Amino acid sequence: MKKSNIKRILSGVFAMLMVCCIAFTTQGLTVNAAIVSGGKKNYSYKELKTDLKQLQKKYKDHCQVNVIGKTADKRNLYEVVIGNPNAKKHLLVIGNLHAREHMTVQLCMKQIEYYLNNYNKKINGKKVSATLNKVAIHYVPSCNPDGTAISQKGFNAIRNKSLRNGLRRMGGSSSRWKANARGVDLNRNWKVAFKKAGKKGSSGYRGPKAASEKEVQALVKWVNRIERRGKIAGVVSYHSTGSILYGRCASRATKKVRNITTRMYKLAKSLTRYHLMPTESISVARGCSREYFLYKRNIPCITIEVGVGAAPLSGREFNSIWNKNKNVVIREAQLFD
Ligand SMILES: [Zn+2]
Structure with a gap:
């Protein structure tokens, strides 16, 4: 590669970095994602x-x-x-x-x-x-x-064998999964007006x-x-x-x-x-x-x-x-x- 080309690439990269720095600093607040x-x-x-x-x-x-x-x-x-x-x-x-x-x-x-x-x-x-x-x-x-x-990687992401087998029996779409690994909806399991309903699966089952x-x-x-x-x-x-x-x-x-x-x-x-x-x-x-x-x-x-x-x-x-x-x-x- 020619020296002048390298120079051009480097100055391009530098300009891009400058743009990024400006874009991520608004009103004195730092919003760049360091971590x-x-x-x-x-x-x-x-x-x-x-x-x-x-x-x-x-x-x-x-x-x-x-x-x-x-x-x-x-x-x-x-x-x-x-x-x-x-x-x-x-x-x-x-x-x-x-x-x-x-x-x-x-x-x-x-x-x-x-x-x-x-x-x-x-x-x-x-x-x-x-x-x-x-x-x-x-x-x-x-x-x-x-x-x-489960939602990101499928039922195989669950390491415990009996939980994993249980999930396969429940079936349904893993990527659209809402519940936990036991098929219980964690936003229906709280102690308020609780009444058992639904069945184990992606959503709606309130738990035993x-x-x-x-x-x-x-x-x-x-x-x-x-x-x-x-x-x-x-x-x-x-x-x-x-x-x-x-x-x-x-x-x-x-x-x-x-x-x-x-x-x-x-x-x-x-x-x-x-x-x-x-x-x-x-x-x-x-x-x-x-x-x-x-x-x-x-x-x-x-x-x-x-x-x-x-x-x-x-x-x-x-x-x-x-x-x-x-x-x-x-x-x-x-x-x-
Ligand atoms: Zn929700």
Whole structure:
């Protein structure tokens, strides 16, 4: 290759890098993905583990990673705490209760990195550190890693033989799988108006009894543990798809829970422009996590369904989801600081 050609290529690469740097720095906030890549169709459990390790290493002063339980197929359920773990208030964020909605894991991970990366900068005129000193954010980015492995890699991804054989008997599309590796829908297994229904498979089966699943048990213990340390200000639950929000409460919620949940959904709606859904009757929402938080625990809760295509979403949707949601969680925390 001629010297002049090499020079031309090098200057081209340099120009491209400059463009990238400018594109990823807006209003003084760094949004380049140093650790979490974003934009993948299948962000795997392995990548999640690697990224968590790196985030903890890079941001050790403001980020804790804990294992809060294990799934039936022995995958870890990770909690990421950002900010002051001894804060008086706590905001909880959960993603990926439904297997095929694994785009939410990537979204949560990217939000975590974005807030840590901009810890000493301002978002919406407030320093991220000032908010996180008063309101710690606890993420469980992947509540259903077994189900996610099924959706991304098929039934063979389940290592336990009897679970794997059970899944083959249940049948159905592995990529469209919603449940966990035992064929239980993790968003129908909570102790609220629980009634057995459905049969083992991708969706709708509530389980043999309320909180029968290890994932739900671990999440309930996690909530109890945080509640013993301080006040849980609210819960943000990420699902996909439809670009819709669940934020309304039935009259059985206390006035306080209703008022705070309303503030939370109005803020999320203003940032995402997602469509607000009507209240769901408890007979429809039996065993649902949001109803459990609202009516059993008196904790304000909103559900955000990201994306427009069918789940699992295409990686191409990530950027528009990111642009709508990147500030949602820190802005929700600002409601309570
Ligand atoms: Zn869902």
